[in-house]
Amino acid sequence: MKIHLIAASLLVGVSSLVATPHTVDVSHSSVGFKVKHMMVSTVSGNFGGFSGVYDLDKGVLKSLSGTVKVTTINTGITKRDDHLRSADFFDVAKYPDMSFVLISHKGSKVTGNLTMHGVTKSVVLAMDMGGVIEDNNGNKRSGFVLEGKINRKDFGLAWSKLMEAGGTIVGDEIRITVEIEGIED
Numbered sequence: 001m002k003i004h005l006i007a008a009s010l011l012v013g014v015s016s017l018v019a020t021p022h023t024v025d026v027s028h029s030s031v032g033f034k035v036k037h038m039m040v041s042t043v044s045g046n047f048g049g050f051s052g053v054y055d056l057d058k059g060v061l062k063s064l065s066g067t068v069k070v071t072t073i074n075t076g077i078t079k080r081d082d083h084l085r086s087a088d089f090f091d092v093a094k095y096p097d098m099s100f101v102l103i104s105h106k107g108s109k110v111t112g113n114l115t116m117h118g119v120t121k122s123v124v125l126a127m128d129m130g131g132v133i134e135d136n137n138g139n140k141r142s143g144f145v146l147e148g149k150i151n152r153k154d155f156g157l158a159w160s161k162l163m164e165a166g167g168t169i170v171g172d173e174i175r176i177t178v179e180i181e182g183i184e185d
Helices: 002-017 078-085
Strands: 020-024 030-037 041-047 050-057 060-069 097-106 109-116 119-134 140-151 170-184
Touching: 041 078, 050 170, 060 109, 119 170
Parallel strands: none
Antiparallel strands: 020 050, 020 170, 030 041, 030 170, 050 060, 060 097, 097 109, 109 119, 119 140, 140 170
């Protein structure tokens, strides 16, 4: 009897160490950004092509990796989007993807390696965990939001022009918002 209790305890202990894999549901997720334009307004945009996977253990994020197709950038203005795809900014012919890989998660902060424009930097993002539910089809779903700021120049995206009145056309600080809903595999 004692051996069975030890075996059961070990099994429970090991199963709690095993995280549950999820695949990002791209139809219910988004990757967006905001940047200052001419120091007075904000341009918002998003990327339509992305994918990702993550693991949860009892509602706690244990791993996360995602890839964004930079060619899918959309700010609502075709001419601006084409300029963002050019060598002045993302240079999508050379760097068609950007990626994020989780390094650590502590409380409401996640740290990960963001690779963009051929440069990898560690970034810290705030995380708001939405929870885990079962949908009408019996699938387990979970959701969370990642938000933070990066300096685009840290990733080699340095193009801008000075304005006659002072300041730059494109701000350096980029605000990132990633809204994720995933389905347990």
